[in-house]
Amino acid sequence: MAFFISTTQLPFQKVLPLIIIILLLFVLLPYAHSIHFNFPRFEQSSKIDYKNDSFAANGAIELTRNTLQENITQSTGRAIYSAPVHIWDAKTRILTDFNTQFSFIITGILNGKDYYGDGFTFFLSPNRFTIPPGAGGGNLGIYSDNNSTENQLVAIEFDTFRNTGWDPPSLPRHVGININSRVSLNATALKPTSGNILVYKGDALVSYSASTKDLSVFLSMDVNGTSSGFGENPDLSWNVDLRDVLPEWVDVGFSASTGEGVELHQILSWEFNSTLEIREAGTGEQPNNKDGKKTGLIAGMAVCGAVLSAGIGGLVLFGLKRKRYRRRNEEGVAFDVEMNDVFERGTGPKRFSYRELLLATRNFSEDGKLGEGGFGGVYRGFLGEMNLDVAVKRVSRGSKQGKKEYVSEVKTISRLRHRNLVQLLGWCHERGELLLIYEFMPNGSLDSHLFHKKRLLGWAARYKIATGLASALLYLHEEWEQCVVHRDIKSSNVMLDSNFNAKLGDFGLARLVDHEHGLQTTVVAGTMGYLAPECVTTGKASKESDVYSFGVVALEIACGRRPVERKAEASKVMMVEWVWELYGRGLLLDGCGREAREGI
Template identity: 50%
Template sequence: MAITLLIRKFQNLLLSSLFFFLIVFPHYSVSLNFNIDFTKHDYNPYINCTGDASPQKDGNCQDLVNVGLTKNRIQRDIDHSTGKAFYYRAVPLWDKSTGEVANFNTTFSFKIRNLTNNSADGLAFFLSTYPLPLINGTGASLGLFNSTLDATKILVESTHQMVAVEFDTFFNYQWDPPSVNNSTDCHIGIDINNISSSVSKIIPDHLLVDNNMTAHISYDNFTQQLSLQLWQDDNPTIKFNITTKVDLKSILPNEITIGFSATTGKLYELHLLYSWFFNSTLEVGLSNNRKSVPSSKVTGAIIASSVALLLLLLGTSLYLIRKNLLNKITRDAETACDEIMDDEFEKGRGPKRFQYNELAAATKDFVENEKLGEGGFGSVYRGILVDEGTQVAIKRVSKASKQGIKEYISEVKIISQLRHRNLVQLIGWCHDRGELLLVYELMHNGSLDTHLYNNERVLTWPMRQQIALGLGSALLYLHSGCQKCVVHRDIKPSNVMLDSSFNAKLGDFGLARLIDHNSAAQTVPAGTMGYIAPECVITGQTSTEADVYSFGVVLLEIACGRRPVVIQDNENKVVLVKWVWDLYGNNSILDAIDSRLTGKFEAEEAERLLVVGLWCAHPDYTFRPSIRQAVSVLQFEAPLPDLPLKMPVLMYANPVQPGKYSLSTLTGATSNVTSLNISHTTEVGPAIDTWPVAATSVPLFADPLEITTESSETPRHENPIPYQLSLSLNIFPSLSPYNDDTTGSQIFQLSESLAIYLSFTEYGPFISQRVDKETPYARFWVSSKSYKMKLSVLCLLTKLIDYKSN
């Protein structure tokens, strides 16, 4: 054993040196982030202005407050004006070596100022080729395309690659969308290599013109969704949204120009830009960063140093092996565990291995005032990497926590395989001197919970909406965007981190598990009370549906600013999901919105956030949406779900013993439940069907009824009652049914010679229906090669006391 461990130690030392070469060529993130306030600078070195665009004063020529994209009143002949303001250098859009496309978002404030009764033509935010080609178009072209004017029409021709988001103030009948009764000329739209918008929305003139407006544009490389949100600064509850799917890589080159363009024609107006924030992240290969490629001398020095390091390590390893062989030292269990972890970590790609003294120096030897937080696994510290000057968060796993060690291994194995803009990036790890440490990018705004429950600074509604969509995007990636599905198992606000722009990034993968797609995760339930799905507590299993439940609770927290469970002064517990569901049933769901917002929220967005939160937190996992469905509703791509007016109650039968079979409801639409205990023994031969049928009517809360076997004629209850019947087969060991299309049944094959068939007459298997004229009933029959058997069934009938029709 000792010799084996020593050989493995030698192998690990060599692997450590080889790991040095691997980290020379990692994938790394290229980020572009700037925030410009044009009201404070008369000139900004990062912005180029062409045409008639320039820093200029407001309409009264008093103070220097904006960048004007077209001529102002000081200048003569302000009609037929065109101008552009754009970022001074090329912006990476996609990486040639990996094909990865950037995620980006931008927010800018502007004003279109009317100088006459009629004005034209508008402005646009654009992404175009770099360098930006010379374009002479004015008027209707918005300066995006070259145009020619004749007596009857305007011809717009695309001579270059262009994607733009337009804010158009003049109706051009050739391509613009008409408004009802020609009531407005204004609209927003997304243009793809054409002045005719791929998607557009009409906006009232009085909103877009002569008001300070803010626009937020984002692109998600995973869903390929380009989205615009536009609102009036004085009334942010009035918001306009458009979204379209576009593959930017197939349209634009890998480096682009970003900026703004505006024009006037015979009619004119002012186009004023007040501020511009832009953020993008692109995962690229090192080969694309030409400035980072070492010279031949540096390369030679690296190779020489590496060879010397290898020789030194070889000599040291041989010395240690000889010394340990002579002294016959064996490794203890802790050392063996260390070796296993090292093997696992060095299989990962991307994260860098740090030495303990590097991280100790970064945290000033883990001083108390650098501590960001503490949990059952250990503590998190703020640090600055000395060599790189990068701010990081360092998780230090407690030596006394065995669970912490398991979480440490899990976190490195899983997160090192993940790359997404809404996941906290793992920079590196350290396993040295008995210490287990993980190094993350530092999230400057901390965790979501510190902002949700902080009365000093309340998250605005746009921030909350952005956080909810970001968290949904992260979960969508984990569940369906990876090679293997990742079940996080601990989604809660303290694990949702916020960067400097309040973008959500999901972290803490210590409890996460990798599973194959379309399979359940057979794991011990984990997570935090208040966020754990009910079925996890009962069955001891977790799955993607359990993550969706936690996501739903967090959505409700974001919207309401309340914790999952609130203890009142009288010691009564108020459960957030139940509280919101009661408001939903009373048609007053918006009363749940955080009162600290003082009514400053978008009602339609708020309703979707709350209803999707309830949908995801449905007690029955079979009624929950997938994360893709939930995100689609949040992004206004799908209608709101139709939920019961009262919160369903989860019902389960007691665990059954091997060889006994029971049927029970997973949920109903209400809490009023009647139980039928069905038990009968019958003799059956091959291909003979028998039905246990209730011979009497079934009142609510009746005592258990004896079930007798009647003839094979279609059975009916004597006195029909409007019930909802919801059934599911619960067998030990668990089985999955298959459909029998000839009988409309689902079949549970218990063995080669025994099967149970289940169907609902007229309504098909495993669906709940409202029935007013007759009571639905379940038909159970047995097909068996044996001649005697006993079938025990537990059936739950649920009365419909509330039902929300479509």
């Protein structure tokens, strides 16, 4: 909803009716019972209620007993979010959408037997639902032996032991959708299926659509260290109206159990999103809230008073802020138009949806963060449909310079094709996010090997990297249709593929110029230590200043040290000056690092 107000200054007596209308609109707006939480790791004190044998350890939820020093057979446990979730409203019959994503590991323990079990579930149950008697073994910590259909339970089960009588005979280890019963209405194999698999590791995405009533499950399993990624279509789904099977307020969480066969059940991370909009006030009270209506009335009056005060104060400042808002809005629209025009005109990189990248990077998990630049972070991702590892650059929100670099990078690198340049695979401009997708470089950046001892590089590898970088510069400066001045050549922008081939990346500062003209700029851009002296004094970048930066990287490769070492002796702080002095004294090879010198 948006409000547009005339720019004419209005006297207060004319503004007062407008304030009253706004207040009425606030009263009539839907009440939102939304919930969002994200646990990248777990602690015993987090907002999780641990039941029976479950507990938090080493940043994960252990759903059942997990040490061989105690009896881990016949163990049950449950971990539940501490607050109930409102999934539908009895008075209006409005139903919520929700989605949840979690990472898990199941570790089978043979323990003298040739089988293990039994599995875990993600479930929705009535608030304060207790673990019933006989919930161990194949009942997965939530069902009783009588398997009553009055359970009011919706569960996604990850079942590793086939129980005769209710588990699918053709799927001994499976993922299933259960409604009010331990019998799966729809199931798929828990992959991989071949051999005596002892460890299942993966991610699950469970979503529910209030409009279609589809409960869908997407799986991304780790096979031999490689994630399969989420597919475009769900691995299994079932059509169900949750209003028919669950109460208004539910608990959400995980349960697990072991029988005579045992295994460990770990939840590594968990994110949940739900939004319920109620069109009428006074509905959807939380369980056991006797004073809910009274509290709601007091809260409503307080909100109206606060809005009235804020509205009067806001109108005083409105005229001052309106001009600034209009200018920013015009800039934003112009930016969107420019980007769409630039991107859609391109022929190489493709457009990705924000959802694809959210799934690929596991919601931009910090565990998958590859690095942090001046204008945002870079995250590792896996595109299941393309079976491809990627690096996703995420520009920081609100960064004007980051937006400029985003457009500049796509304008430049999307048109370039060379074996020694990082390939841009795609882009995404949605929900205020600016994202660039590159090929993944498994050996990281050059500086990580030179200075962080990620892997020692011999002279042959160093020479190969230097010549690869030189080849990239020759292409940019002379061989492409226009001259590309990179302006930020440094070892951290030189990436290494699986064969240690150098690939130049990060074209955020790059500029296109005609071959016969130089680049004219008065803004110093680049990184100190790599900048040519004339760039610092005049602000002008050129092919020659790029070559100077290349020379600094070449010296880094040969010397094994950074361009500026502030803690070194005074004569050695600046690498270029130090090497120049050695050259003058005929001692040039004294500047070589030990690893490089061995191969010369």
